[in-house]
Amino acid sequence: MADISVGRRSQRSSVAWWRDERKRGLIWQILVVAVLGLGIWLVIQNMVANLRAMGVPLGFGFLDAPAGFAISFSLIPTNLNSSIGRLIFAGMLNTLMASAISIVIATIIGVVIGICRLSKNYLISRLATAYVEAVRNVPLLVQLLFWYEATIQLFPNVRQAASLLDLVFLSNRGVYMPRPLPQEDFGIVLMALLVGLVIAFIIAYWARRRQEATGQQFPKVRVGIGIVIGLPLLVSLLLGNPVEWQIPELKGFNFQGGLVVQPELAALVLGMSTYTAAFIAEIVRGGILAISHGQTEASYALGLRPGTTLRLVIIPQSLRIIVPPMTSQYLNVVKNTTLAGAIAYPDLFSIIGTSLNQTGRAVENIAIMMVFFLIISLLISLFMNWYNKRIALVER
C-alpha cells in the first residue's frame, strides 16, 4: 500500500508542469483574468478621459434635478418640474403596467387558440393554425407600427367617435370609458370583499379536510365564488350606491372625464398580446399533446368524467411542461415593451432615451435600465426554480 502511494506521488511529480492538467488550467485562468482585467482597465481609462473631455462627471445626482420634459401618461402624478428620478420611476411603472395587461390578455387568447388547434373540428383547428403562423412570423415592431400608425390613426376623430350605448367612446385619441368614483362608504364594500375571501378560504380548507376524511365532496368552487361576489354586492345594495360612474362627455375639442386608454397604450397592448398569444398557443398545445393518451384512458377506466379528467389528470401534468416556457414568454413580454418607444408610449426605455438626450448621462441612464431588466429576469428565474422544485415529479 505504502509503496503504491509513494509511487503515485513520485509519478505525479515527475510529470512536467506543462503537462499537468490542473497547473495548466490555473495558468490559463490567470491569463484570462489578466487579459480581461487589462481590457477593463483600458476601457475605464478611456471612458473617464472621454467623459472628462465632454465635461460630464459620473454620479447619480442628476436624478434629483427637475426634468424639464413631460410624459404623456403616467400612473403617479408628474409634471414638468418633476425630478428625472421620478419620471424614470413612472416609466418603470408604465412598463410594468403595459406588460401586466398584455400578459393577462395574451394568456387568455393563447390558451383559447392553443385548445382550438387541438379541436377535432377541422375548420376551427385550421383557423387557429393560420392565426399562429400568420402572427408569429412577422416582426413585433411591424405589427406595433401597423396597429398604431396604420389602424388606430384611422379611427374616427373625437367629434365622430364611435360610441357604445353612449358610455364607451372609440376615437383616434383613445378609448374613453366610464370611470368609477369611489364614495365614502366604498371602504365598507372593500371590507366585505376581504371578509368574503377569508370565508371562501375557510370553506375550501374545511371541504378538503372533509373530503380527505369521509370522501364526501362539497361544491366549494361555486359556493366560494358566490360568497366572494355576493357579499360585497349585498353590502353595496344595502348601502345604496357607494360607487358613482363618471361618464365621458364631449366638451369642446376633447372628451372630459371618464377613464381613458390612450391609443399608444391600446396599440402596444393589442400588438403585444396578439403576438405573444401565438407563442403561448404553441406552448399550451405542446404541453397538452405531451401527456400520453394512456392517462386519459386510465382515468376513464376509473370512472372519471371527461371534464374531471381534464381538470384532475391532464392539466396538472401538462402544467409541469407548460409553466417554464410560459414564464420565459412573460419575461419576453416585459422585454418587448421596450419597443413602445417606436409608438410614443412613455415606457422606461423611451424615458431613459429622453433623459439621456437631456442630461448627456449615458453611463448612469443605461445602467439604471439594465439593472431594472436584470432584476426582473432574476425574479422570474427565481420563481421558475421555486416552481420547478415544487412541481417536480416525486419518484420512488
Added chain:
Amino acid sequence: MTEETVTVAPKPDLPPPSAATGPVAWLKENLFSSPLNIALTIISLLLLYLIVPPLLNWIIVGATWVFPTEVIIGDRSPRYADCGPDGACWLFVRTRIEQFIFGFYPETERWRVILSFILGAVGIYGLLGGPERFRRQAAIGFFVVFPILSFWLLRGGLGLLPVPTSQWGGFMLTLVIALVGIVLSLPFGILLALGRRSNLPIVHLLCVIFIEFVRGVPLITVIFMANIMLPLFLPPGYDVNVLLRVLVGTTAFVSAYMAEVVRGGLQAIPKGQFEGAMALGLGYWQMMRLIILPQALRVSIPSIVNTFIGFFKDTTLVSMVGLYDFLNMVKAGSKDANWIGADLTGYTFCAIVYWVCCFSMSRYSMHLERKLHTGHKR
C-alpha cells in the same frame, strides 16, 4: 358424370355505407359531431366570411396596381391620390421598390449587392442542403471566404467604387445585419458554450455572467448601449461607424442565445463519446473538434435556424437607432409628402415580405429536423 368446375367467385364488396365514408361522413365527423361542434363550425364560417372577402378585396381586387396614363407618359410623378380609396396602394411599392431593396446604394453598383447575396445563398445551400462531401469546403467558404469577399464587394475599394455604409439601406441592410450576426455569432457562441461547460471555475463564471447578462436585457438596450457606450470605451478621437456599433451589439446578443443552443447540443452528447475520445488520447481541442462538436452542432441545426429566424425578425429594431433597414425605409417612404396615407400599404408589404422569409425558413427548419432525426428512428 362429367366433372363440373364450380367457380366460387366472391361477389364484389359492397361499398361502405354512405354514412361512414365520403364527404358527407367527413363533414359529419369533423364539423357537425356535437352541438358544441356545430356552434364552433358556424362561428368559424362567420369569422372566415368576415375576414377573408374584405381582406382579399383590399389586397387584390380593390387595390390599385397600374399607374395612370399621365404618369406612364411621364408628365408627372406618381402620388398617393392616384390610388383608389378602398384598396391597397401598390403604386407606392412599385415606385419605391428599388429603394426598399437597395437603400441609397448607387444604381450602377447594385450588381455587387446581388452578386454577394447569390454567393451567400450558395454558401448556405452548401452548408445545409448540399452534398455531404463538400460540407467542409462549404463551411470554410461561408464562414471565411464569403464574409471577406462580400465585405469587399459591398464596401468597395481595391478597384471598385467605394460605397460608404451610410448609403446602405433597405432589405439589403437587413440581410447584412442578419448574416453578419449569424456568421459571427456561431463561433463566439461555440466558445461561450464550451466556456460555460468548462471545469475551470473562472472561465465558467465569466461565460455564465456574459450569457445571463445579455439574455436578461432586451435587444434594443444592447443595441442602444453599443451605439452610445462604445465610442466612450475607445480612446478619444476614435470614431466608430454607426453600422459597426450596431453590429457589435447585435453580434454580442445573438452569441449569447447561440451559446445556449450549442450548450443544448453538447448536453445531448452521451458521456461515452467524451470518455471514448479521451481514451484515444485526444487532447481537449482535438476531442471537441473531431468528436464532440460535429455531433453536437448536427443535433442543434434546427435550433440554430430557429434562433436565426428570431434574430431576422429582431433586425427591425435597428431602425430605433436611426439605421434605414427594410422596415425603416418603408416607414420613411410613407412619410414622403407625395405618399401621405400609404403607410397601411407599406406596413402590409413589410409584413408580407417578413412573413414569406420567416415562414419558409421555419418550414425548412422542420424539414431539416426530420432529415437529421432519421438516425434515431427504428
